[in-house]
Amino acid sequence: MSSITSFAPGRVELLGNHTDYNEGFVLSASIPYGIRATGSLRDDGVICLSTQMGEWLHFEVAADAPFVRRGEWTDYPLGVVGALREAGITVGGFTAEYVSDLPPGAGLSSSAAMEVSTIILLEKLLGISLPGIELAKLCRRAENEYVGVQCGILDQVSSLFGKQDHAIFLDCRKTKVETISFPHDVCLLLIQSGVPHALVGGEYNERREHCFAAAKHLGVPFLRDASSDLLAASPLPDLERRRAAHVIGENERVLQTVELLESGDVAAVGRLMSASHESSRVNFENSTPSLDLLVSLARATAGVYGARLTGGGFGGAIVALVSRDAADAAGASIAAEYERRSGHHAKVLKCDLADGALVLNG
Numbered sequence: 455m456s457s458i459t460s461f462a463p464g465r466v467e468l469l470g471n472h473t474d475y476n477e478g479f480v481l482s483a484s485i486p487y488g489i490r491a492t493g494s495l496r497d498d499g500v501i502c503l504s505t506q507m508g509e510w511l512h513f514e515v516a517a518d519a520p521f522v523r524r525g526e527w528t529d530y531p532l533g534v535v536g537a538l539r540e541a542g543i544t545v546g547g548f549t550a551e552y553v554s555d556l557p558p559g560a561g562l563s564s565s566a567a568m569e570v571s572t573i574i575l576l577e578k579l580l581g582i583s584l585p586g587i588e589l590a591k592l593c594r595r596a597e598n599e600y601v602g603v604q605c606g607i608l609d610q611v612s613s614l615f616g617k618q619d620h621a622i623f624l625d626c627r628k629t630k631v632e633t634i635s636f637p638h639d640v641c642l643l644l645i646q647s648g649v650p651h652a653l654v655g656g657e658y659n660e661r662r663e664h665c666f667a668a669a670k671h672l673g674v675p676f677l678r679d680a681s682s683d684l685l686a687a688s689p690l691p692d693l694e695r696r697r698a699a700h701v702i703g704e705n706e707r708v709l710q711t712v713e714l715l716e717s718g719d720v721a722a723v724g725r726l727m728s729a730s731h732e733s734s735r736v737n738f739e740n741s742t743p744s745l746d747l748l749v750s751l752a753r754a755t756a757g758v759y760g761a762r763l764t765g766g767g768f769g770g771a772i773v774a775l776v777s778r779d780a781a782d783a784a785g786a787s788i789a790a791e792y793e794r795r796s797g798h799h800a801k802v803l804k805c806d807l808a809d810g811a812l813v814l815n816g
């Protein structure tokens with residue numbers, strides 16, 4: 455069979471931080487950066503993976519070999535193979551070569567882009583067709599069970615369901631996805647702090663436990679079911695109160711933003727994004743001094759409506775909502791001032807909201 459190329463984008467979380475595993479709401483988007491996987495089936499019983507992470511790395515494993523977690527990038531594609539097999543789909547030998555313009559560990563979900571580019575490629579090569587939401591669930595299972603990161607489904611949904619000039623509104627309880635038109639007079643600046651995050655390192659799983667403990671104290675199944683009023687009326691240890699305040703506040707901000715986008719009130723959306731960052735900093739404690747500096751510089755820059763950390767936190771990138779006309783100048787000035795003050799190089803990606811994963815040929 456001739457070779458197939460798939461593309462899976464990274465994503466930006468616009469609002470709704472750490473809400474997914476709390477069965478809450480998220481507003482996200484696919485971005486025009488991602489991972490291309492090119493591959494074909496093999497009849498020699500070998501899975502041959504290669505990627506260009508600095509230099510080219512090659513890796514081969516027998517197609518019927520049991521999954522062994524190696525703690526490296528191959529866990530992502532081999533985890534997808536494992537999840538497909540668990541679902542009863544036969545996956546034999548194949549080749550996949552990955553090329554990326556998405557920085558890993560920057561909070562833009564290169565991990566989901568690895569998984570989604572793999573599953574879209576295999577779907578095409580194997581001649582099967584699964585609903586998008588099933589693909590997202592299988593990729594999530596790959597990351598949860600095979601890689602060992604207890605992420606929610608946000609990243610995979612955002613890579614699969616993107617639509618140009620639209621945000622993705624995800625209700626994580628119902629796994630219901632809607633796309634919402636985004637105003638044209640603004641775009642996004644994704645600014646990497648130059649300090650990668652390390653979610654596999656444990657903070658993510660620890661925050662999950664805090665959230666589940668807070669929900670238990672509040673007497674609700676998940677924080678999705680709690681309101682600010684319930685939180686205010688309940689005695690809770692300080693740490694759990696702050697974790698819960700973040701998640702409950704994020705859910706409320708997402709729902710408000712969906713309405714604001716319909717009326718095109720970008721200034722109000724920007725204010726909610728900045729409020730989200732403040733809550734990350736104070737309540738959820740998933741920000742870092744670098745991200746705080748980037749956000750405060752962005753907020754003080756002409757044309758920027760609001761800014762916040764995006765993704766899991768603990769490093770990575772911020773997202774700023776900026777007037778299209780002012781975007782280039784704003785990005786350059788934030789990066790220059792950040793470098794002057796922190797000594798780190800900030801990489802700025804200006805982008806619009808983009809289409810989700812697709813097969814590029816075949």
Ligand code: ADP
Pocket residue numbers: 489505506507526527528530552553554557558559560561562563564565566568651652653654765
């Ligand atoms: P994020 O998803 O925010 O980028 P993660 O820590 O979840 O950060 O995922 C990053 C990991 O994904 C990398 O350490 C690597 O294992 C894998 N990865 C990302 N991009 C690539 C790539 N181009 N080739 C191979 N593996 C990649």
Ligand code: MG
Pocket residue numbers: 563564565566609
């Ligand atoms: Mg990730």
